[in-house]
Amino acid sequence: MRGTRLRGQRIALRPMARSDADALDRILRDRRVTRFLPPVVRRESGGQFVRRVLDDQQRGNGVAFVIVPRAEPKAVGQIRLFHWSRETRDAELGYWIRRSEWGQGWATEAVRLACGYGFRSMRLHRIEALVLDGNAASARVLEKAGFHREGRSRQSERVSRGWVDELRFGLLRGELKSETDA
């Protein structure tokens, strides 16, 4: 399943393409972006990331978008639903944005658009997100979109500063908050 273009107020989500590799590569070279991401992503180039994600999408395991500002067509980040199970109707959410664009509400808008798509078009019942302890910006983005913090897996990720806990967030169908609810 390939996503369709989703329009928000300030950004749009467009289906990820192989041609996005260079733009995403420049973002992934920034340690401030990758330090809270899973080890596999920290090691990848943009090309490797796009190939892996699109192969995964091709196998039916998820749907991937790039985040583009309404004003210009260039990818400034990505958001995807992956680990999709049609049986349990759930999937995991992952996203990142270019450092220079942080703090404008774009991730929150992207999360709302992607989750809306997940509930509507993928018929999901539940969306999950895993956040490394200390990633306050990401936790805040999820809370603004209506996610509940559900649990803590102790020392489940290894980063350069040692073992870090992972926080589990969940959003059920009907719980997604729009900008006006927030």
Ligand SMILES: CC(C)(COP(=O)(O)OP(=O)(O)OC[C@H]1O[C@@H](n2cnc3c(N)ncnc32)[C@H](O)[C@@H]1OP(=O)(O)O)[C@@H](O)C(=O)NCCC(=O)NCCS
């Ligand atoms: C997490 C990330 C996607 C957020 O993107 P963004 O576009 O800046 O997010 P938004 O502007 O929509 O919202 C950020 C919120 O976090 C808050 N915030 C930012 N830094 C914070 C901090 N250090 N402590 C507490 N809150 C913080 C902002 O104030 C804002 O909340 P507000 O609207 O209530 O003021 C971006 O920082 C990023 O790409 N980080 C690196 C990759 C990453 O961590 N991905 C998620 C992995 S789970």
